[in-house]
Amino acid sequence: MNSIAIVSSQAASLVNFRGPLLRALSDKGLEVLALAPDYDIEMRSSVEALGAKPVDYGLSRTGINPLRDFFDCFRLFFLLRRLRPDVVLTYFIKPVIFGTLAAWLARIPRRFAMIEGLGFVYTDSGDKISLKRAILRVAVSVLYRFALARVSGVFFLNNDDANEFVRKRLVWPEKARCLGGIGVDLLEWAAAPVVKCPVTFLLVARLLREKGVIEYIEAARRVKSMYPETRFLLLGSSDTNPGNLPLADVEAWVAEGVVEWPGHVAVRPWMEQASVFVLPSYREGVPRSTQEAMAMARPVITTNVPGCRETVVDGENGFLVPVRDVGALAEKMLFFVERPEFIGRMGVKSRLMAEARFDVHEVNKRLMIFMGIQ
Template sequence: MRQSIALITSHAPSLVNFRSLLIRSLHVQGIRVFALAPNFDELTRTAIQKLGATPVDCPMERTGMNPLRDAINTWRMARLLRRLQPDVTLGYFIKPVIFGTLAAWLAGVPHRFAMVEGLGFVFTPTGNVLPLKRRLLKWLVLWLYKLGISRAKRVIFLNPDDLSELEAAGALPPGKGFLLGGIGVDLTHWVPTPPVLHPPTFILVARLLREKGVEQYAAAARIVKQEYPQARFILLGGLDDNPGAITEADVQAWVTEGIVEWHGHTPVQPWMTQSSVFVLPSFREGVPVSTQEAMAMGRAVITTDVPGCRQTVVQGINGFLVPPRDVQALAEKMRLFIEQPDSIAKMGQASRRLAEERFDVHEVNNRLIRLLLDK
């Protein structure tokens, strides 16, 4: 019988933000949970303990590729896991999937699982021939994925495109992938509210990265406001140190121009209640939690026809899919909602129904726990 599990992540806050209900459910079922991450602060550590899990500092660098450092950290993590002796490990995000799984194998953990929450920018088409540096990086990431996946019992995916791409590249053996779908949201917390119709208000919630389509959102807002100056465009999200980050100067320029309202990293629900339509023009996702939250609150969605995003919209039913990087198509769908306001509530209701069918976190966690514990 499996009695303990180690969750391995490269970012401690994600354990609270995205895994709290999973941790609580495992704890209630009598499973001892170790939560491993490299960057705990006291607030996160206390929150994990309140969920019934044991926070454990683990050696891992969240970003960057230093082969020697990663190898040393993998060996140190293996020693840590050998001491904890979990029956199961589940690593999520790229480094835990690769190095966490390898460490668990070195430590002799009998049941090793990995979750690919999105393949990221390396696998995102640019529309042009990839430069040599990008091709080499993609080859290296594929090789590392293959190395980590080879030591996992099953590999969990949020969307079928990522699963198929790793299979086609030879990094994932056929039959080893498990399609979970979105990680889900708490439908009793994210409850429907009437969408705001006057003024028409669009909202984007994302880290301020170019790959999230933030620049396209601002450009589409500029176009729409020329015709409908009363329309609001809300932007929520904090600045990031990622190389692909939008700068504070860029965002402030949009604010000064009067095309977007930026409120930084802040609780989402109060702003979602002020919105009409949720927008995410991302270039690629796992299955975005922000869209699942918006759907649960009864918001129509405009997003891109790319892996992960396309799993959140039934075209013309709860919203619209547009090509990535296509500002004109994005602006056109925004205009459609302004000109046909009845569709805002109708499609928002369809979003809630889809959220209930696809993204109930309790149903998702039950499926995941059955896989992890072999129930």
């Protein structure tokens, strides 16, 4: 094996989420081709510093335009046929579907896909599903089934997602592998000192309804009505996802004094200010933000749903609450406000869990073994 192509829909994710993998593959002596549609000078330099070669290709990350998507697929086919990698690894929904099909057409011998979460299409928002969303779900399922029939293996981050894809016959069970999270660098995300005064809660997420942002704000209102000094931080930016929340709403919450919102910023300095990490998401793969919080020895409050529940042993390193239950979320926040001695105790448990389960170097070793890279 001489080369591997990793196909993404975002250049930044190659650095932020796949950086250690790019480095590990390069250290194996492989030519690592990092494909993305949105490189800028900074991202190109960062990828090169990891030992990989940035490669541009065309792809619309979001939106539904079948003609554009299939045109992009054929352009990617010609590109892969010219590059001739021995292995292709795709992640994010469009690269998984159209990147896999392009690699199959180009007769790349070993093709792998990573499903990091079910995303907007399959996540239950609690509302009645719209006709448009129902049609989209059917269309995506058909495309997934066709594409994933042409892979050597599919990596999932949690067993619930793997089982759902198998149950829906989107992937054969013998092709499914569970990674248990993409992992974090435990040295980079070292344990930070405990913060007890004021007790500070942090949510890191794109500004999407499905991330539980509204529930976080409502719970914050209840807690601040009783303990006004408590801080609530929200990190994240707007998105083109259909579940995106209007920026005007976020700005109104800030003006109300419920939450502090610095926008899309580096996470670690803000995690250092936090006492407890909160993610009231409706569904995840295994959230990277929660893994970072655990590595920094932060207790976690999250929902008892696929992906999120993989990060918490209820009552040990944090709490699991029912999805979309503002009352339960506020209750667990109040637990830490009124019993701050548990912040440090549970934070230590989080760090130990991160060391045991979310070391990115161990995760990447398993990933490379699955792909036959020794």
